[in-house]
Amino acid sequence: MAETLSSMVSELSQLASSYVPSTGHDAASLAPKAALINASRKIMYSLMDPGMLVQAHSLQMAELVSVRTLLDLKVFEKFPTEGNITGQELSEKSGVQQALLASGFITQSSDGSYGSTKFSQAYNSVPGMFFTLMFDHFLQPMTDLPKYLAKHGATEPTSFYVNPYSDYHNASDSGQTTWEIMSKDPEKLKTFQIGLEIGDVMVPITGYYDFNQLALTEEEKEKTPDRVSLVDIGGGVGKVVKKILSEYKELDPKNVVLEDQVNIMDLAEKEKIAPEGVKLLKHDFWTEQPVKGAKAYYFRRVFHDYSDELCAKALNQIIPAMAPDSRILIADMLLPEVMSAAEAHTAALDVACMVMGGKERTEENFRKLFDGVGLEVVAIHRAQGAAAGVVEGRLKGKGGGEVNGA
Numbered sequence: 001m002a003e004t005l006s007s008m009v010s011e012l013s014q015l016a017s018s019y020v021p022s023t024g025h026d027a028a029s030l031a032p033k034a035a036l037i038n039a040s041r042k043i044m045y046s047l048m049d050p051g052m053l054v055q056a057h058s059l060q061m062a063e064l065v066s067v068r069t070l071l072d073l074k075v076f077e078k079f080p081t082e083g084n085i086t087g088q089e090l091s092e093k094s095g096v097q098q099a100l101l102a103s104g105f106i107t108q109s110s111d112g113s114y115g116s117t118k119f120s121q122a123y124n125s126v127p128g129m130f131f132t133l134m135f136d137h138f139l140q141p142m143t144d145l146p147k148y149l150a151k152h153g154a155t156e157p158t159s160f161y162v163n164p165y166s167d168y169h170n171a172s173d174s175g176q177t178t179w180e181i182m183s184k185d186p187e188k189l190k191t192f193q194i195g196l197e198i199g200d201v202m203v204p205i206t207g208y209y210d211f212n213q214l215a216l217t218e219e220e221k222e223k224t225p226d227r228v229s230l231v232d233i234g235g236g237v238g239k240v241v242k243k244i245l246s247e248y249k250e251l252d253p254k255n256v257v258l259e260d261q262v263n264i265m266d267l268a269e270k271e272k273i274a275p276e277g278v279k280l281l282k283h284d285f286w287t288e289q290p291v292k293g294a295k296a297y298y299f300r301r302v303f304h305d306y307s308d309e310l311c312a313k314a315l316n317q318i319i320p321a322m323a324p325d326s327r328i329l330i331a332d333m334l335l336p337e338v339m340s341a342a343e344a345h346t347a348a349l350d351v352a353c354m355v356m357g358g359k360e361r362t363e364e365n366f367r368k369l370f371d372g373v374g375l376e377v378v379a380i381h382r383a384q385g386a387a388a389g390v391v392e393g394r395l396k397g398k399g400g401g402e403v404n405g406a
């Protein structure tokens with residue numbers, strides 16, 4: 001039975017009455033806010049007629065382009081933290097025309113002067129970088145999706161050489177991967193790596209898989225002190241290993257390896273984010289895994305960039321290096337089998353990944369992927385309050401070799 005306006009309003013009112021404001025940015029703190037926003041959106045959509053939705057979409061398009069332009073022109077940095085600034089002053093300081101400043105993202109008072117909001121202030125740091133990466137790397141190629149599909153057929157892109165991203169950059173015939181294309185602009189590459197931090201809340205790093213179980217046992221410390229506990233493959237500049245090591249104290253940094261492509265490892269060496277002791281290794285995961293017999297090979301937010309065929313190719317490079325008790329850990333979004341408004345952002349990310357030739361996956365998709373290369377799923381560790389988890393796998397038929405009795 002269709003929900004009535006009053007039943008939706010009463011649902012919203014119930015959520016509002018139990019709502020406790022929080023400044024936390026972890027999945028659990030954001031969940032009640034998301035529930036309230038989803039309930040409000042449901043009401044909004046039930047009230048809108050199609051013409052109003054077109055207006056809302058148009059406004060969003062204009063707002064996105066305005067914010068991106070203002071970020072480039074560093075306009076938000078010119079706002080005083082307290083008080084307002086006149087359009088004239090702002091134009092002089094930033095060199096932009098007043099017309100560009102009229103966005104709901106900033107405020108305007110009765111004398112016509114402009115003030116900042118919590119949003120424009122936040123966009124001066126990491127949230128702005130995340131916005132920029134979503135705009136530059138996903139929105140721009142995504143707007144050309146109809147053109148791409150007309151050229152390549154209406155099928156899921158499965159290649160890292162030919163996908164909407166490479167097509168948008170006129171590089172589909174260049175034999176370059178998405179990453180190689182992105183690496184041509186070091187500033188954009190840096191924004192991508194650092195801005196990704198904000199997506200941490202969608203695929204939390206910690207809190208649902210116990211990384212302490214990968215620490216060496218007393219016996220191992222004596223017999224195989226150099227055994228690697230954790231290899232973070234495609235681990236970026238080291239923010240993820242830093243977070244893991246800060247919360248799972250039994251893990252010794254010297255038993256942790258961070259792997260990524262040459263230019264990312266150069267950046268990691270420069271930025272020095274990974275804790276002292278962590279070994280930085282330049283490694284291309286399409287080639288044989290050099291770290292043998294590690295307790296766990298971990299990919300976070302990597303598989304969603306690739307098709308099933310390519311993920312299988314990456315896994316096949318690790319399988320020969322695995323010990324009987326080694327684990328593969330894939331941390332990614334876990335799409336629900338049936339999509340609801342609460343998971344709308346996972347659908348958006350699924351589309352964003354498709355632009356680069358990848359996709360988000362369901363639990364079942366992961367089981368099939370593992371099965372196809374001779375691995376079996378041991379457990380799915382779901383993150384509380386997020387549509388994400390760690391899929392834990394091992395070599396098929398190696399059930400006896402447990403990682404510290406896990």
Ligand SMILES: C[S@@+](CC[C@H](N)C(=O)[O-])C[C@H]1O[C@@H](n2cnc3c(N)ncnc32)[C@H](O)[C@@H]1O
Nearest residue numbers: 234235236260261264283284285286300301302
């Ligand atoms: C979406 S980022 C995820 C980074 C990090 N794991 C995180 O969760 O923040 C994907 C990472 O995979 C790396 N990558 C892509 N292709 C690679 C390859 N062939 N070998 C090694 N790393 C690769 C990229 O450089 C990038 O750092």
